Amino acid sequence: MRKIEQRVRFCKLILLVFILGIIVFLVRYKKDSGKWYTQPFNKNLYSGSGELLTGTLTDRYGTILSGVDDGYRYYSGLPLVRTATLHTVGDRNNKIGTGALTNLRDYLVPYNSRKGASAISDRGNEVRLSIAADACVTAYTALDGKAGCIGVYNYKTGEILCLVSAPSYDPNNVPEDIETNEAYDGIYVNRFFHSVYAPGSVFKTLTLQAALEMIPDAASRTYVCEGSVKVGDNTVTCPQKHGKLTLSDAYAVSCNCVFSQLAVEIGGDKMTEYVRKAGLTSSYKIHGISTAKGSFELASSTVNRLGWGGVGLYHDLVNPCSLMIYYGAIANGGKAALPTYLYEVIDQKDRRLDIPETQFTSELVSPDTAASLRIYMKNNMAKSYDSTRFPNVPIGAKSGTVEQQTGKSNSWFAGFIDSEEYPYAFVVFVEHGGSGSRVAGDIAAKVLNTLIAVP
Ligand SMILES: [Zn+2]
Numbered sequence: 001m002r003k004i005e006q007r008v009r010f011c012k013l014i015l016l017v018f019i020l021g022i023i024v025f026l027v028r029y030k031k032d033s034g035k036w037y038t039q040p041f042n043k044n045l046y047s048g049s050g051e052l053l054t055g056t057l058t059d060r061y062g063t064i065l066s067g068v069d070d071g072y073r074y075y076s077g078l079p080l081v082r083t084a085t086l087h088t089v090g091d092r093n094n095k096i097g098t099g100a101l102t103n104l105r106d107y108l109v110p111y112n113s114r115k116g117a118s119a120i121s122d123r124g125n126e127v128r129l130s131i132a133a134d135a136c137v138t139a140y141t142a143l144d145g146k147a148g149c150i151g152v153y154n155y156k157t158g159e160i161l162c163l164v165s166a167p168s169y170d171p172n173n174v175p176e177d178i179e180t181n182e183a184y185d186g187i188y189v190n191r192f193f194h195s196v197y198a199p200g201s202v203f204k205t206l207t208l209q210a211a212l213e214m215i216p217d218a219a220s221r222t223y224v225c226e227g228s229v230k231v232g233d234n235t236v237t238c239p240q241k242h243g244k245l246t247l248s249d250a251y252a253v254s255c256n257c258v259f260s261q262l263a264v265e266i267g268g269d270k271m272t273e274y275v276r277k278a279g280l281t282s283s284y285k286i287h288g289i290s291t292a293k294g295s296f297e298l299a300s301s302t303v304n305r306l307g308w309g310g311v312g313l314y315h316d317l318v319n320p321c322s323l324m325i326y327y328g329a330i331a332n333g334g335k336a337a338l339p340t341y342l343y344e345v346i347d348q349k350d351r352r353l354d355i356p357e358t359q360f361t362s363e364l365v366s367p368d369t370a371a372s373l374r375i376y377m378k379n380n381m382a383k384s385y386d387s388t389r390f391p392n393v394p395i396g397a398k399s400g401t402v403e404q405q406t407g408k409s410n411s412w413f414a415g416f417i418d419s420e421e422y423p424y425a426f427v428v429f430v431e432h433g434g435s436g437s438r439v440a441g442d443i444a445a446k447v448l449n450t451l452i453a454v455p
Pocket of ligand 1: 225226227238240241242243254255256257258
């Protein structure tokens with residue numbers, strides 16, 4: 001009898017474990033089956049080479065960027081649209097990690113837990129990206145064969161309106177020498193999200209921010225630039241003698257002598273704190289993408305290096321997307337929306353599906369200082385940059401020109417539109433482009449003009 005009782009108890013225990021296992025499975029099935037379903041090992045959804053065989057991607061105005069026809073994935077009919085949007089849409093072999101075909105696949109696949117594979121069609125769900133294809137083409141064309149990246153986004157809603165990384169290629173005509181030709185180095189990298197570069201003078205905005213808060217009379221002093229100045233045990237130089245300057249003048253002419261001395265006066269520890277607070281050393285999560293973190297050595301530098309660091313010309317590195325968000329925060333009173341390229345999702349029955357709400361950064365800049373920085377940045381447009389190139393909207397900006405050993409400088413132009421109608425922040429970076437305000441500034445003007453001309 002005792003043996004039988006023991007066996008009954010054992011059987012009950014096994015039954016209990018089995019039932020618990022079933023319950024855990026059902027809960028996870030309910031919660032995660034959609035995600036399991038869209039994994040690349042599902043052969044109902046992916047071709048042998050890993051292409052997603054359902055779902056349509058369009059730009060914000062409904063222009064098709066990629067769809068599926070008769071079980072075959074196709075791209076836009078226009079080579080320039082295919083090339084300019086490739087790093088946002090994604091390639092056929094999933095080598096570009098930032099593409100929507102990979103990162104938004106949970107939205108593209110019309111998953112239905114009851115119908116399973118029979119719910120799948122060529123069209124799938126229609127995912128509208130927030131980018132405007134024509135602005136991307138303008139940006140890519142304006143780069144004129146140079147490497148670089150361009151981002152424009154709405155700092156109130158987070159929608160990315162233009163996103164281009166170059167070099168790029170036409171996914172319908174992949175260059176045969178793509179793996180061996182130097183011109184295609186880093187072609188699968190989306191430079192906007194994943195590269196870091198020396199910031200040069202676009203970093204002076206952060207030094208200005210710290211100076212306004214840490215040095216009480218910074219804005220009322222008169223500065224003098226002799227063309228070079230001893231900072232610590234070495235000199236810091238300007239391309240020319242700027243003479244007598246207000247702080248606003250010094251920022252507009254991008255005076256290294258003034259800004260290196262301000263950085264030293266603020267101190268390495270405080271400068272580091274400001275860089276961290278501004279989000280320039282953070283990684284932002286955008287869909288499945290983690291942006292590259294910037295790196296700064298201001299606190300551990302010698303005095304001279306801290307001086308060069310304050311003008312963005314030491315070893316420090318910044319990611320273009322983080323810089324765009326920082327300028328968005330200045331425009332938006334201290335906090336900015338986090339960027340997204342997902343605009344809306346329409347299912348196969350033309351119903352609009354829920355997408356995540358806009359997320360915001362922490363306070364990157366105090367509201368009062370952000371208001372002052374907007375005035376300084378708009379003054380740059382009036383004093384230093386050819387504002388006739390820009391649309392008839394108030395723009396604040398800062399350029400940067402970073403000398404390279406090759407002799408041709410890297411160019412930056414970053415800023416914002418101070419407008420309720422067009423609340424856009426932007427960053428343009430061109431490798432070996434030349435002058436920041438001229439080359440990168442021209443590209444920014446062309447892209448913003450295209451975005452504002454769209455109905
Ligand atoms: Zn100077």
